[in-house]
Amino acid sequence: MLETKIGSNFLNLFYHEIQNHEVHDSSSKLNLFTLKIENNQFTYHQLVKNLTHCIVPFCLSNKELEEFKNNYGIYVMAVEKLRDYESNDGELGEILLFCLLESNLNAPKIMTKMELKTSTNDYVKGSDGVHLLKLDEQNYQLIFGESKLNADLQKGLYEAFKSINDFITRKNNNINHEIGLINTHLQREGVSDEMYKFLKKIIIPSATDEEINKDNAFGIFVGFDLKLDPELTKLSNLEFRTKVRQQIKETVQNEIKYIQKKIKDYKLFGYTFYVYTIPFINLDETRKRVIKNLKVAQNDF
Template sequence: MLETNIESKFLNLFYHDLQDQILDNDNTLNLFTLKVKNNAFAYDELIEELGDNLCHFALSRQNVKKLIEEQKFNTLVQTAKSKLRNHNINEGELGEILLYCILESYLKAPKILTKLELKTANNDYVKGADGVHLLKVDDKNYQLIFGESKLESNVKNGIYSAFGSIKNFLTKEGKSKYEIELLNTNLAKESFDNDSYEILKKIIIPSAKDDETYLDYSFGIFLGFNIEINDEERKMSNSDFRTCIREKVKTHIQENLTSINFQLQKSEFTGYKFYVYIIPFSDIAEKRKEIIEQITL
């Protein structure tokens, strides 16, 4: 089995303000609020951490291993950076990276594929799931987690947009089959040897005849949204501001749980497991571009 590349210490960047909040149909939601210092989110620390982990997100395990063994560290970094689109037209790759990091560090579900690996130029766009991860539930049961990330100023818009994309994935003829074929084609890149490749292939494409493993599809959703911080709040003491912003974010998400549950109750989502992760941003429209720009400098 594959191991995750993102360590649990990644989560030290965040306050875990809602932990495994139960949603309808036994699904879960987690709210992570980026740590606060000097009455602002600690974006500098987030940028540093994402930069350190970019190569694992953007490149296959075999690619990373090969370049490290050859001590081509600069090539490793530059190749990973080149996979990102121009930050001025970027609309979603920050969410994709964050979802990847959370699925690996919190859910302990290693990456099988990210679409960033398949790009041939930094302005290419590969349609489909943002990434695919494999979760071991127990010795016989596994989940293939398809990622969907949305960065919207309004969290409710993000909710509807994410579930709309997942509905399209589930209902569009041949789309999920295409994803599996894509996985099968690229699976060897995430395996270090033939034995691990065969194990992964057996899990991802199980045989009903052998009846040894069971695989179900599930979805990891990342929602980034904008939280307004007014001048009065910014003038608070550091301690009061920290308390205020965390409560404000938590209350806002709790008020939108009904919208998430409304989506989960739809018949097309019955039988699928959903893992929802949310992170607030201040000035999200600018920050998502700035963060990607800083990572790729």
């Protein structure tokens, strides 16, 4: 079985404010992670520090990781695949979704968009990565990633579910096309014949083989902008931390019914959604700054 590259210690960066909240009338779960707060600020410095260890397995395939594991330039090789930070409006969300699916859900990556976007223009219309979740010895989920960064949380959720519904229902470059790409990708991954046969058995199971059941699921990440009253920064550290964490939690809880509505609107009851949310201060500026720091291997937060 594939192994995750991001350990559970990644989660030490966050307060886990909402843990696997079950969404009514579905098998979906909602999680809210809030970056740790020190001195009335989010600890972006620690986030960048940890992401420097995550960016290599995010950007590179398992084959590349093995081939270049002792190469000093492996980090440069990885970050060269990132877009320029000035025009980079989504990759931070893709990176964080990858980290959360691996560290929180224990679902190892099969591939990310980074691995194929240079070889096929069609793939960039697909998911933001694919992970495999083992439920038990017979049951697995193929998890397709969808990440959005939007100042407004509800708009981000709207965009995510709309994109997923389109991915499922459109005639070309849809979920079935992507499953075919996964199969082709695995053949290039350099996995053993035994591992390839095992993974193919899961990804494209035979109806005559009742030992393996596979269903498709979605991992959703929405990063949103947190609007804070400037007067809050004048509070004591304890008061600030308490009030801000509560404001964030209430903001996300208020959207649970909206998640239910979108599942109902698109008739997506047969799919499991693992929804992750993280708030940011000055989202647009912060996402660019984080990517810039990763690309040049610095940390100016």
